[in-house]
Amino acid sequence: MQQPQTSHVVVVMGVAGTGKTTIGPLLAARLGVPYAEGDDFHPPANIAKMSAGTPLTDEDRWPWLDAIGAWAHGRAGLGGVVSSSALKRSYRDRLRAAAPGLVFVHLTGSRELIEDRMSHRQGHFMPTALLDSQFATLQPLQSDEAGVAVDVSGTPEEITERAARALRTLPEPA
Incomplete structure (x- = not known):
């Protein structure tokens, strides 16, 4: 691995289908740091629930978020x-x-772009039917949260480059 x-x-x-699993490893490689797939932190009960088309509750998410944290x-x-x-903001908090x-x-x-991408992926447990619940739950980053928004149009490499460039605008942690 390169120097971080x-x-x-x-x-x-982001919501399901935005490319977190594609962009995450590309961004980690670009930054020279390790990557962890968030879905791997889900307990089996969460994956079973989502596979059945049932949205997770906050109670379902807490252990998952704690493991990622x-x-x-x-x-x-x-x-x-x-x-x-x-x-949700509470999840990020x-x-x-x-x-x-x-x-x-x-x-x-856009919802249309994300739905189109979701409909073409194979072997993922999150069905397109849950996309509306994802958008309904989404609370975008607020001005007091450290982060950047990056549009997912374009190739994975273009998106990764936009993300890396945007991250360079944030101060390094103390």
Whole structure:
């Protein structure tokens, strides 16, 4: 792995289908830091629920967010990238409570573009039917949250470059 270009721990966030699992590893490679797939932190019961088309409750999400937060805490000062939908402010607050100094890359795009991408992916447990609940739950980053919004139109490489460039505008953690 190359010399890290950041000591930030970055959460790549957004609704299902925005490309978190594609952009996360590309961004981590670009920044020279490890990547963790947020879906891997879900307990089996969560995956079963989503596979059945049932949205998760906040109670379902807390252990998942705590596991991601623990990973991020372990990367503090070293840098890393992890994916997590992090749709609500309360979810991001919980992640920041575990790992202060997190920054977020919010992948954004039109519902039509995201639905089209979701309809073409194979082997993923999240059905397109849950996209509306994802958008209904989404609370975009607020002005007091460290992070950047990045449009998901274009190739994965273009999106990754936009994200890396946007992250360079944020101050490094103290």
